[in-house]
Amino acid sequence: MADQPEKDFPLSGIRVLDLSRILAGPYCTMILGDLGAEIIKVERPGVGDDTRTWGPPFAGGESAYYICCNRNKKSITVDLKNSRGVELIKEFIKTSDVLIENFTPGLMKRFGLDYDTVKEINPKIIYCSITAYGQDGPYRDRPGYDMVLSAVGGLMWITGEPGRDSVKVGVAITDVVTGVYASGAIMASLLWRQKSGEGQFIDIGLLDAQISCLANIASSYLVGDVEARHWGTAHESIVPYQVFRTKTLPVAIAVANQKLWINFCRITDKQDWTEDPRFVSNPKRVENREVLIPMVQEVLMTKTCDEWMDLMVEASIPCGPVNTMESLFADPQVRHRNMVEEVEHPTIGKLKLAGIPIKYSSTPLEVKLPPPTLGEHTDEILTDVLGYTEDQIKDLREQEVL
Numbered sequence: 583m584a585d586q587p588e589k590d591f592p593l594s595g596i597r598v599l600d601l602s603r604i605l606a607g608p609y610c611t612m613i614l615g616d617l618g619a620e621i622i623k624v625e626r627p628g629v630g631d632d633t634r635t636w637g638p639p640f641a642g643g644e645s646a647y648y649i650c651c652n653r654n655k656k657s658i659t660v661d662l663k664n665s666r667g668v669e670l671i672k673e674f675i676k677t678s679d680v681l682i683e684n685f686t687p688g689l690m691k692r693f694g695l696d697y698d699t700v701k702e703i704n705p706k707i708i709y710c711s712i713t714a715y716g717q718d719g720p721y722r723d724r725p726g727y728d729m730v731l732s733a734v735g736g737l738m739w740i741t742g743e744p745g746r747d748s749v750k751v752g753v754a755i756t757d758v759v760t761g762v763y764a765s766g767a768i769m770a771s772l773l774w775r776q777k778s779g780e781g782q783f784i785d786i787g788l789l790d791a792q793i794s795c796l797a798n799i800a801s802s803y804l805v806g807d808v809e810a811r812h813w814g815t816a817h818e819s820i821v822p823y824q825v826f827r828t829k830t831l832p833v834a835i836a837v838a839n840q841k842l843w844i845n846f847c848r849i850t851d852k853q854d855w856t857e858d859p860r861f862v863s864n865p866k867r868v869e870n871r872e873v874l875i876p877m878v879q880e881v882l883m884t885k886t887c888d889e890w891m892d893l894m895v896e897a898s899i900p901c902g903p904v905n906t907m908e909s910l911f912a913d914p915q916v917r918h919r920n921m922v923e924e925v926e927h928p929t930i931g932k933l934k935l936a937g938i939p940i941k942y943s944s945t946p947l948e949v950k951l952p953p954p955t956l957g958e959h960t961d962e963i964l965t966d967v968l969g970y971t972e973d974q975i976k977d978l979r980e981q982e983v984l
Contacts, residue, residue, distance in 0.1 A: 591618025591945050596772065597967075599674050600624060600655065601662075601683040601695075603631040605728065605754050606712050606788065608651045609761030611682060614768065615654030616938045616947050622674065622963055623652065623954065627659040627984060630956040642929030649953045651761075653925070653935055656951065656959035659984050662693050667983045671695060673968055675703045680768055684712040687722050697783045706781040708771045710764055716787030726788060728754035735792030736810070740799055743814040760791040821867040822846075822878050825904060831887040836900040840864070845897040850881045927952040960984055 596619040600611040608623075608631065615621040625631055631652070637645035661667040672695075675681060681700060683690055690696045690711070697709045711717065714726025729750050732738045737756065742749045767784045775781055793800065798819065802808040815834065816824040825834045837846050840863070847855045855861050855877075860870040867874055882890060887903050894901040905913065911922055921937035930952075938947045964970040964978075978984045 589945075589948075591947060592942070593617040593619040593769075596620065596680065597678045598622065598680040598682065599671070599678040601671075601681065601685075602712065603684065604633055605651060605757035606760040606764070607682055607684040608633075609758055610710070610712070610764040610768070611655065612651045612653060613762065613765040614680070615951075616940070616949075617769075618945075618947075619680075621655035622678075622967070623655045623657045624662075624671065625657055625659050625956060627661050627957070627982070630657075630659070634956065641933070642927060642931070644927075644930065644953065644955070649933070649935070652953035653949050654951050655954055656963055657954035657957055658960045658963045659957035661983055662695075664981070664983050666978070666981055668694050670978070670983060672703055675700055675707065677967060678704065678707060679772065680708045680710065682710040682712070682764070682768070686725055687711075687713055687717050701781060701783075704781070706775055706779065708768055708775065708781050708784065710768055710784040710786065712760060712764055712786050712788070714787060715789050717785045721789075728757040728788070731756045731788040731792055735789050736796055736799070737792055740796075740810045740812065742812040744812050746812065748812070755795075756788050756792045759795055760786060760788050763791050763794075816871075816875075819868060820864060821871045821874060824875075826879055826882045828882050828887045828890055829885060832904040833882070833887045833890055834902050834904060835894065838900070842899050843867075846894075846899055849893040849897050849899075850878075852877075852881060923949045925949045925952045928955060928958070957984070 593614060596614070598611055598614055598619050598621045600607065600621050600623045602608055602611065603625070611619075611621050611623070623631075631648060633648040633651075634645055636647040639646045641649070660670055662671065683695075691699075697711075700707060700709055713722070714731060715721035715724055726734075732741075732750055732755070733748075735756065738748045738750055741751055764784070764786050767786065771782055771784060799810050802818070803810065811818075814824065820836070820838055822835060822837050825832050835846075837843050843861075843864070844856055847853050855874075859866070861867050861874055885893075891901060891903065903909070910916060916922070919937070919941075921939070923935050923937045925933050925935060927933040933952055935949060935952075938949065940947060961975055964975050970978075975984070
């Protein structure tokens with residue numbers, strides 16, 4: 583049977599040299615890989631990405647954390663502390679469209695791989711640097727992880743139940759959103775290069791990305807001088823808009839406008855609330871939330887989650903159960919949207935991954951490669967990309983470059 587032609591994806595033909603690790607950078611390059619870019623993940627020999635050891639759980643020797651953000655990539659091991667390793671990276675730079683790294687500011691310069699050096703090798707390269715606080719300012723040299731930046735960036739201050747200590751969000755959302763910003767910035771830079779012929783340096787700090795996501799909370803302070811506070815699952819400006827208990831599972835309900843309020847009062851058989859001067863408008867409901875919320879909670883305890891879901895869906899009220907991971911991945915909508923994909927992994931076997939959220943009509947995406955084992959593609963990449971021979975690769979290993 584003749585070989586099938588390789589599928590074309592939106593970023594097919596783009597090569598990304600990925601010197602990042604942990605989450606923000608790898609999440610960015612996973613997105614680019616999902617979109618069809620060739621991702622060459624450069625890792626430390628014998629050690630690899632820090633997240634390879636972040637477990638349990640592990641599967642086939644790989645941590646679930648590492649697995650979550652490294653599909654559609656190939657792994658090569660190169661020692662950047664070895665001068666020959668740096669020269670090898672410079673060879674890759676000549677053939678790459680994008681370089682992404684998330685070392686602390688100044689470290690890439692010590693390696694001889696800073697942007698000024700790299701652009702002399704490849705003037706058209708897009709060089710994306712992800713750091714905790716950005717390339718300048720009084721905090722530029724501070725290291726940082728998601729949890730720390732969520733605190734510094736204000737997210738932790740607004741997360742938690744009223745009257746209790748701040749808590750972090752359940753996933754490293756500051757890292758994730760920084761990775762999403764980085765992927766968009768890189769794609770926009772590729773478009774700019776197509777128009778201008780120029781590459782450029784992209785400076786993205788986790789703190790900046792986190793501040794940009796404070797949305798209405800930041801605006802309330804900047805415009806109205808209103809200090810933020812903990813609301814738990816509630817909303818500072820909309821009532822009722824939170825999680826409520828039922829006879830069975832909790833349910834999240836968003837009564838975000840007056841029509842929804844009227845519908846909500848109808849299905850709960852509390853039409854008199856629509857005429858009550860304390861609840862007649864959203865500003866009044868916000869003002870009197872401490873009176874209204876216990877009343878709503880009392881009503882919702884009279885039925886099961888499924889019973890309320892049926893009534894609210896019929897009334898077009900946004901709602902949903904508070905899913906566990908088990909119930910989430912069994913959900914018919916999640917299954918219908920292919921948000922669980924299966925791929926064959928060399929040490930795990932059949933591996934389930936969270937699916938790709940982008941759905942294209944002309945260039946549908948797919949998980950082409952499982953998260954690579956450490957250095958899995960070293961020989962393949964050196965041969966296919968740089969044209970190295972077996973003897974040359976053997977020599978690099980003897981020099982402990984690989």
